[in-house]
Amino acid sequence: MKKLMTHIVAGYPNLETSEKLLKLMSENGVDFVEIQIPFSDPVADGPTIMQANQKSLEAGTKVEDCFELMIKAVKSPGETKFLFMTYFNILHHYGVEKFCKKAAACGCYGLIVPDMPIDEEPQEKYLENCKKYGLKAVQVISPLTPERRLKMIEKVADGLVYCVSKFGTTGQTSELNPKLSSYLKKVKKYIKVPLAVGFGISTREHVDAVHKEADIAVIGSKIINILNQGGIKEVEKFIRSLK
């Protein structure tokens, strides 16, 4: 099954638009949606998403607003699974256990927290709490991840694993990483859960190319760019063109 994952920054440009975007994504059969809780220092994100984070915070988006958004999103009629993506300080400040409990209660499928590597688990009990409350703790892998770490990650992989397609931060590029195929082959030797491939995926051609190698193609920055240029209608058109 070839699947699609899309992304929004909660509260960008406002919560009402976020709600509409989540609804249309679900209605148009998107399989997974990342709802990014905005953070002041989003180190893994490129300019487009970074700016959306900043604008959302300036507009006053709170963590509680993101939980509200999740509650509304999961009521959509489709089969879409909704995840929270954010940075670890948001969880740490809220309380890791309290956050996981609340996210699960809102109907969240899983969490993507790029700056919470497995190495810090003894201090933070992040995986432990995700498990306790039935959230998938989505692990992230990069082209530099050595096989030694792939083995460690396989042990905790749950739901899906997010493979960063290239060096760099999120954002559009015209071409895919030419070594994508051999990279994903290496990953698949160890990781048995479905793979999602993201970073720099921006066209139907990219999505098709990813689907030759992996289950899930992830589109993030491109959607924000379309939203900025053409509004919600154009986003809907674009998502339809991908299915």
Place this chain on the structure above:
Amino acid sequence: MKSLKKYLLNPDGHFGKFGGRYVPELLIPIMEELEESFFQAKKDPSFKKELLNLYHNYSGRPTPLYFCENLTKEIGGAKIYLKNEGLNHTGAHKINHCLGQALLAKRMGKKRLIAETGAGQHGLATATVAAKFGLKCRVYMGARDVERQRPNVFWMEQLGAEVIPVKEGGQILRDAINAALRDLISNPEDTHYLLGTVCGPNPYPVMNTYFQKIVGEEVKKQLGGLPDYLVACVGGGSNAMGLFYDFLDDKKVQMLAVEAGGKGIKKENGKFTHAARFQAGEVGVVEGFKSVFLQNKEGQIEETYSISAGLDYSGVGPQLAYLQDIGRVKFTYAVDDEVIAAYKLLARTEGIFAALESSHAIAGAIKLAKTLPKNKTIVMNCSGRGDKDLFIVTKKLGDENFANFLKSQV
């Protein structure tokens, strides 16, 4: 009792609950490689020898430990000594870890150095070692800092570095760090990120403390005994760790760290008017490490304020957060007006211009000296010299002649 000195250089990079390596997976292998290279180099006598040679013959170490006789008399309390790191090549202690990291980058076969900078001192030192070692160099600097530290930008460019003004966020040091991390994530193979303080993911705090500890080692020799107090300013904490480190296991020596009190410990229009993390901060995880950060109720990192760009930072080195937590280092702060007064007093009594960052330490030491008897000894770290602050100080003091001079030059 365990050795604090040993503990604060542990390869794991955790210091109590602080420190660690909270970075995206892409950076993990890069940090592992750096850690491995650093600990190998640390054991290699030829590396140490080369570094010491650079300290001595390139930077001009050892820097003097100077007895401030006039200042001591004026204050009428404890004896005040000044470790003059401002006499280093490039004008501040930053050159210490820049030389160390540049040597390491060479060893690792890296072709390009990137750095963040606040006041411009670390950027200048990075551009300097890049020129010396024949490495490409790009320095990220908050756009607001570029404006207030134009002279350093000019010097960096003269040294062949590319200075990129960072326009995101508050356009200060924190934003420059984020931009440098993004660059490293995009260019992990040929680039070394020469992080300029004892913050960031493991191994940076350990590594920079190691390269800075020469400061305290020299003080110990120069003083020929132990001081009663050490005083240093703290932005990220590199000069403080440099001065404090070698004395950590000498229980008799008390340590005072001075943060930027700005316009006072408060918030105005929802914004901090200072950068004193231990007055108003909370534990958090940002930019790859766990420490104390100035943040809001939502866990968003907030902008800070200080008259000195080098202390204008919302986080602090994890080793210092640990030392504060266990009570080994006491933290205080100095507000802008006290800092300017200390800057002027040191200049008038001793003929030394301290950087505005370092003037926080001077202010802290002066306050402390007043409360102590004459037989006590204080060593304060003058981490940098004040030339770079010409424009800020003339403005703050309202020097009309200087303003007229500037106009006449345009």
